[in-house]
Amino acid sequence: MILPPATAGDPAADAGRTGPTLLDLLDPAPLDITVHPGFAWWLPPAEDGGSLDQEVAAVLERANASVVPTARLVSVDAAYWCRPGERAHLRWVQPYDEELLLDALARLAAAGELTVGDGSRFIGSFRADGLVVPVWDLAPGADADSCETPAATLRDRLEDAVADLGPLSPSERRMRAGVVGRTLTLR
Numbered sequence: 422m423i424l425p426p427a428t429a430g431d432p433a434a435d436a437g438r439t440g441p442t443l444l445d446l447l448d449p450a451p452l453d454i455t456v457h458p459g460f461a462w463w464l465p466p467a468e469d470g471g472s473l474d475q476e477v478a479a480v481l482e483r484a485n486a487s488v489v490p491t492a493r494l495v496s497v498d499a500a501y502w503c504r505p506g507e508r509a510h511l512r513w514v515q516p517y518d519e520e521l522l523l524d525a526l527a528r529l530a531a532a533g534e535l536t537v538g539d540g541s542r543f544i545g546s547f548r549a550d551g552l553v554v555p556v557w558d559l560a561p562g563a564d565a566d567s568c569e570t571p572a573a574t575l576r577d578r579l580e581d582a583v584a585d586l587g588p589l590s591p592s593e594r595r596m597r598a599g600v601v602g603r604t605l606t607l608r
Contacts, residue, residue: 527597545603
């Protein structure tokens with residue numbers, strides 16, 4: 422479910438904008454995304470059917486060594502399990518207006534429901550191209566498959582929380598301050 426920005430068309434809210442947001446420009450059609458384990462897809466097959474030049478093979482090997490293992494979840498849209506180091510994370514691109522999403526995350530955090538399974542914890546979010554991407558630290562040993570059912574459950578709770586347009590309670594406002602404080606902007 423994609424909700425339009427809460428202030429779309431509001432002249433007061435639009436006055437500070439210098440141009441359209443990414444949400445204004447995106448085609449609502451689902452993207453067909455393929456996650457590759459390395460950069461081999463980038464190189465066309467050799468015309469003679471032979472192997473790669475030694476220098477190219479060495480560059481490809483160095484590039485592949487820097488790849489963060491990543492798997493796309495199938496139970497929810499735009500969620501990715503990844504292991505950038507010792508711990509695994511779930512990064513989940515959210516299509517909602519930022520203010521609605523932050524309120525929803527705060528509501529879930531105050532209710533103790535901002536998790537993706539046992540042993541997981543919300544660690545913050547980042548903004549990328551105008552979209553908020555919440556991130557969870559997962560339980561040790563968690564793989565992408567173990568996130569599928571908890572992510573689907575969280576999606577349902579998140580949709581309900583985004584739809585709740587009522588004022589935040591005092592505990593939800595405190596949680597929102599913590600959620601906002603753990604948000605980074607990537608440029």
